[in-house]
Amino acid sequence: MAEVSVKNLTKKFGKFTALDDVSMEFPDGGFFALLGPSGSGKTTLLRTIAGFLFADRGSIHIGDKSVDQIPVEKREIGMMFQNYALFPNMSIADNVGFGLRVRKVGSDEERRRVGEALELVQLSNLGDRKPHQLSGGQRQRVALARAIVTNPRVLLLDEPLSALDKSLRVDMQVELKRIQHEIGITTIFVTHDQEEALTLSDKIGILRDGRMIQSGPPRSVYNNPVDRFTAEFLGDANIIVESDGNGRLNVSGNQSIKIPRGAETASALAVRPESLSISATEPEQEGLYKVNGTLVQRMFAGATSTCIVQCDDHTYKMVARDQDVPILSEGENIWLSWKPEQTIVIP
Ligand SMILES: Nc1ncnc2c1ncn2[C@@H]1O[C@H](COP(=O)(O)OP(=O)(O)O)[C@@H](O)[C@H]1O
Ligand SMILES: [Mg+2]
Known part of the structure; x- marks a missing residue:
């Protein structure tokens, strides 16, 4: 069953159509990449799925429920953006536990779940440090731990690796894929890097000018592009x-x-x-x-x-x-x- 399903989504900013009748299914437990040039609507789609933006037309389902009327904090979504901000004065453990404290889970459970999340991203021994005492790649993993600590159903990642240099980015791709596989969370990953999309995902969707022009398994889209733009964009x-x-x-x-x-x-x-x-x-x-x-x-x-x-x-x-x-x-x-x-x- 599709964990996330987007149907005929249209989103306008004034007269400008940022999403134009977009539909795509994201089956449970899969890793999906949304790929497209800058300005094609990737972030808008992700923010609409998250509930920060509301579509003018169309609908979004998470599981078997329509979430069109459901606010961000009730959508059971974990998020990580390119400009993720860690709280500079809080320890790593407190940063990761933030979402749990908002949900008032209690300090024992917070400690246990923060411990598990830090273990998953292989930062168990750094919980007491402050963000400035970590490397860029480590901070990235803290942001990821923070996104998954609340056990969301869906993980939304908006170009989370684009600020990293090439070799660190490749390491983080491997790490991200491992973590996603380990917890089996449905993940939607936005990137403008075609190689990253092809490497990581089970299914990709290609956006152009707000339209979903093709979606499918990476190999199939690569070998059978629907048009010249996709053929040239994907390699x-x-x-x-x-x-x-x-x-x-x-x-x-x-x-x-x-x-x-x-x-x-x-x-x-x-x-x-x-x-x-x-x-x-x-x-x-x-x-x-x-x-x-x-x-x-x-x-x-x-x-x-x-x-x-x-x-x-x-x-x-x-x-x-x-x-x-x-x-x-x-x-x-x-x-x-x-x-x-x-x-x-x-x-
Ligand atoms: N809040 C907004 N107001 C007006 N236009 C916007 C707004 N957000 C995005 N846009 C426009 O919508 C288009 C798609 O933006 P975006 O989804 O951020 O693209 P991408 O993430 O693919 O680079 C762009 O042309 C952008 O300028
Ligand atoms: Mg964007």
Whole structure:
């Protein structure tokens, strides 16, 4: 059953429509990412689910109950935002226990539950410290402990990791996923980082201009984007070319690729950089799609290398394990190839 379900939500700020008929289901215990460019309505959706904002149309259910008339504090929601503020003068334990004191749970139970929450985020021995005595990553975990200590049904996270540097962010992603898995809480995570969304979630929803343009499991959205925006937003996509409508796709000058069956009405075909192979000579294998071009640039990035290839008026990007990229000089004539089934058909 869906733990959270959002139906036909529309939210306007004056004349501006921030959410436009948004629907999405968030099944129980799942990890969901809301992804979209800045200004697409992610925060507005999260704040509407939390109850800080009220929709002009549509409804929100948590469990089997409509929460449209239910205020924030009764929605059983835990929240963490990018600019989470810890109380500077309170100890870590008191910060974490704040929501419990508001709910008047009693000091023994507060101590026990704060202890459990701090253990979960692996900060058991730091309860007596003050926020300024912790690192950025530790403070982040305190904020998370504070969000879950009240045993909410749903955890809402608004770009909680975007202030952290890359390596700390990756550590926190792993940590967040572990904690979410351990307590099995339905989690909705807002991010504008596509890699973060793909890595962490069971299901993603893509927002653009206040509309939910696609939702589904990350792999399925990545491999079957509904439009060109999603294809390009969710990772690099080499748009091969728009269809000429005659069942052929003229890649450039003298090169052509037959459109896969059933894709004759596609608006475009694309191929991901990691689906491409590069070779100095024309690949002989039957049935491969291939294009001929010039290696413009090869960039080494440790485990992988990225090649930029110019095929007449088309620029392709390909990424492969460094050892799978043959020694080639920039300016050399090369072939790119891929399997027909790796072609992304954009409706
Ligand atoms: N309180 C508000 N008043 C007017 N416009 C707002 C308000 N909050 C958000 N908006 C507008 O709604 C759009 C979506 O905002 P937001 O949900 O914060 O986007 P995101 O989180 O995806 O970056 C933006 O264009 C923003 O300027
Ligand atoms: Mg936002």
